[in-house]
Amino acid sequence: MRIFVELVLSGIMVGSIYALVALGWTLIYKCSGVLNLAMGELTLIGAYVCLTYYQWGFPFPVAVLAMLITGFILGLVTERLFLRRMIGEPILSVIMITAGLSFFFRAVVGFVWGTDTVVFTPPVFPQEPLRFFSMVFGQIYIWSFVAAILLLLVFVWFFARSRWGLSMQATADDEMAALSLGVSAKRVYALAWAIAFMAAGVGGTLLGNINGLNISVGYLGLLVLPAVVLGGLNSVPGAIVGGLAIGVLQNLSDVYIGPLTQGGVKEIAPFVFMIAVLLIRPYGLWGWVRIERV
Amino acid sequence: MTFRPSGVYHQTYAASHAWWQSNFVRAKMALLVVFVATLPLYASLYVVSVANIVLYTMLSALGVQLLTGYCGQITLGHAAFIAVGAYVTAMGVLFWGLPYLVAAILGCLVAGLWSVVFGLPSARIKGFYQIMTTMAAQFITVDFIITHYVSRVGGREHYFSLPPGTITIGGWPVDSEIKVYYLAAALTFLCFVALANLLRTKVGRAWIAIRDNDIAAEAMGVNVVAYKLLAFFAAGVLAGVAGAVWIPSLLFVSPEHFQLSWSLWIVGVILIGGVGSLHGVAFGAIFVTVILELLKLAVIPLAEFYPALTERFLYVKEAAFGLAIVLFLLYEPKGLAYRWQQLKNYFNLWPFAY
Numbered sequence: 001m002r003i004f005v006e007l008v009l010s011g012i013m014v015g016s017i018y019a020l021v022a023l024g025w026t027l028i029y030k031c032s033g034v035l036n037l038a039m040g041e042l043t044l045i046g047a048y049v050c051l052t053y054y055q056w057g058f059p060f061p062v063a064v065l066a067m068l069i070t071g072f073i074l075g076l077v078t079e080r081l082f083l084r085r086m087i088g089e090p091i092l093s094v095i096m097i098t099a100g101l102s103f104f105f106r107a108v109v110g111f112v113w114g115t116d117t118v119v120f121t122p123p124v125f126p127q128e129p130l131r132f133f134s135m136v137f138g139q140i141y142i143w144s145f146v147a148a149i150l151l152l153l154v155f156v157w158f159f160a161r162s163r164w165g166l167s168m169q170a171t172a173d174d175e176m177a178a179l180s181l182g183v184s185a186k187r188v189y190a191l192a193w194a195i196a197f198m199a200a201g202v203g204g205t206l207l208g209n210i211n212g213l214n215i216s217v218g219y220l221g222l223l224v225l226p227a228v229v230l231g232g233l234n235s236v237p238g239a240i241v242g243g244l245a246i247g248v249l250q251n252l253s254d255v256y257i258g259p260l261t262q263g264g265v266k267e268i269a270p271f272v273f274m275i276a277v278l279l280i281r282p283y284g285l286w287g288w289v290r291i292e293r294v
Numbered sequence: 295m296t297f298r299p300s301g302v303y304h305q306t307y308a309a310s311h312a313w314w315q316s317n318f319v320r321a322k323m324a325l326l327v328v329f330v331a332t333l334p335l336y337a338s339l340y341v342v343s344v345a346n347i348v349l350y351t352m353l354s355a356l357g358v359q360l361l362t363g364y365c366g367q368i369t370l371g372h373a374a375f376i377a378v379g380a381y382v383t384a385m386g387v388l389f390w391g392l393p394y395l396v397a398a399i400l401g402c403l404v405a406g407l408w409s410v411v412f413g414l415p416s417a418r419i420k421g422f423y424q425i426m427t428t429m430a431a432q433f434i435t436v437d438f439i440i441t442h443y444v445s446r447v448g449g450r451e452h453y454f455s456l457p458p459g460t461i462t463i464g465g466w467p468v469d470s471e472i473k474v475y476y477l478a479a480a481l482t483f484l485c486f487v488a489l490a491n492l493l494r495t496k497v498g499r500a501w502i503a504i505r506d507n508d509i510a511a512e513a514m515g516v517n518v519v520a521y522k523l524l525a526f527f528a529a530g531v532l533a534g535v536a537g538a539v540w541i542p543s544l545l546f547v548s549p550e551h552f553q554l555s556w557s558l559w560i561v562g563v564i565l566i567g568g569v570g571s572l573h574g575v576a577f578g579a580i581f582v583t584v585i586l587e588l589l590k591l592a593v594i595p596l597a598e599f600y601p602a603l604t605e606r607f608l609y610v611k612e613a614a615f616g617l618a619i620v621l622f623l624l625y626e627p628k629g630l631a632y633r634w635q636q637l638k639n640y641f642n643l644w645p646f647a648y
Binding site: 035082085086089091092093095096097099100101102103104105106107108110111114222225229233261262263264265267268271272274275278279282 | 368370415418419421422423425426427429430433437441442443554555558562565569602609612613615616617619620623624
């Protein structure tokens with residue numbers, strides 16, 4: 001029982017990072033209808049940029065802040081150069097342009113920063129584990145959890161209260177109505193990419209602190225897909241719940257189903273789960289149910 | 295010269311449906327066959343090996359073109375079915391003692407059936423959700439079943455080694471690039487002809503109807519689910535052919551050859567070539583492979599000034615490919631096949647503009 005609780009809790013902690021990245025994905029989809037396969041590469045870029053600033057000697061919070069600014073600018077540039085013309089194009093074109101971007105970004109990261117695993121030195125978070133009720137957690141997980149939850153709250157506030165957030169919601173809800181009320185759709189799309197870049201960067205930085213940073217951190221971008229499918233593609237709370245659920249699912253399947261197989265369950269369980277969700281409830285927990293007519 | 299100078303006057307249905315309608319086209323195709331057949335006689339071994347990659351890419355992309363370009367079912371997991379074809383063929387030859395051709399046919403059938411398994415969800419879902427299931431097929435097949443189970447058959451870790459001479463056709467070992475080239479060229483030709491003809495039948499028209507509007511197709515009496523599954527089967531068989539053809543040129547088969555990036559790569563190839571066109575498969579495969587080889591040649595002199603270019607050439611290649619997809623989608627969304635058509639039309643009417 002103790003192991004179970006521990007697994008669930010640490011799953012939620014890692015899952016909160018997934019939730020952060022999934023939120024960025026949902027945001028892009030909600031606002032502009034672009035299905036983004038390059039999310040993992042956005043996390044990679046953010047993480048490496050932050051690491052570079054940190055190695056230049058900036059304190060960690062300053063490095064994160066600088067990374068956020070860089071991510072914001074990169075997001076605006078990416079949207080302007082590549083995505084703006086693709087609004088309303090067929091799904092294959094849109095998804096493949098993000099696939100093309102993911103090839104390009106990953107190659108750039110690999111070319112600039114190499115393939116070896118690098119760690120944040122000196123370590124950002126204290127190494128010794130914390131104990132709660134005889135359960136042991138690395139401090140880094142706690143801090144990641146706190147940071148992710150804090151950011152999620154900021155995002156939720158941003159959408160519910162701020163002017164820009166409201167204009168994003170309006171565009172997602174009904175683009176024509178929003179346009180006629182004076183919302184600039186172009187600005188909304190650009191902002192969605194900028195925020196997604198920032199969220200992914202924070203997620204990547206936190207994961208890089210846990211396991212060290214190499215090109216396989218980009219795998220996170222694929223894990224986001226089961227999370228958003230579970231939550232419903234265009235639901236912000238769905239993305240958060242989906243991310244947490246995928247984190248828990250990975251931990252549980254690794255420990256309980258893993259020994260029955262020859263390995264690799266942890267990587268595969270989210271996708272098997274995703275197929276099950278797709279067959280039973282394709283629109284996820286809170287996604288929109290589309291009714292199609294000819 | 296596709297059109298006759300003064301209009302089209304066919305006297306029989308057979309003549310109006312003929313593939314090659316004028317002597318000019320017939321001569322052109324004959325020239326192509328002669329060129330392909332004699333290429334190894336005067337080209338260097340390097341050119342032949344590049345041609346092998348082109349042929350493998352074409353065969354891989356053919357199934358994707360069928361599914362995505364003609365039936366509208368986007369697939370991002372096609373490498374999984376190529377892997378099934380390659381692995382079943384390799385296991386047939388290595389462990390079950392089957393002749394290569396029998397093992398290859400078995401591999402194609404198994405790949406087709408495996409593809410149908412992952413096509414089943416298409417009865418209920420489409421669009422993005424369909425894409426996600428094909429992607430899951432990739433991970434479940436290659437990263438789980440093949441990496442952790444199939445690769446351990448026979449007590450070897452991670453890969454099956456295939457020393458040259460293992461693969462024989464009727465006592466003839468397929469052990470050099472040139473022999474692989476002839477095998478691949480023959481099978482590619484066969485697959486292109488088979489698919490081109492299949493697309494002109496009832497089945498092909500049903501697929502195209504599903505691609506254009508599945509609900510309307512259903513209303514017209516097309517059994518959408520059955521034809522979608524048939525498309526998955528046919529695409530799986532084509533992937534199996536690609537896998538079976540690829541293994542004679544490999545020294546070992548390993549899951550590394552069939553990663554997600556290869557699935558995305560072959561979708562990129564049909565996008566560059568042109569979606570919904572068989573010419574597109576050929577043009578895309580040739581363009582991508584040749585451009586990347588030229589890039590390699592261009593990098594060699596530059597490496598003197600910047601050695602990282604050769605050490606990390608893999609990344610240069612991937613960046614170029616990613617950029618090529620993006621630029622084609624932005625500036626030439628119909629692909630090279632469309633440009634080819636435009637070029638032909640221009641010369642058909644030359645010297646008049648219209």
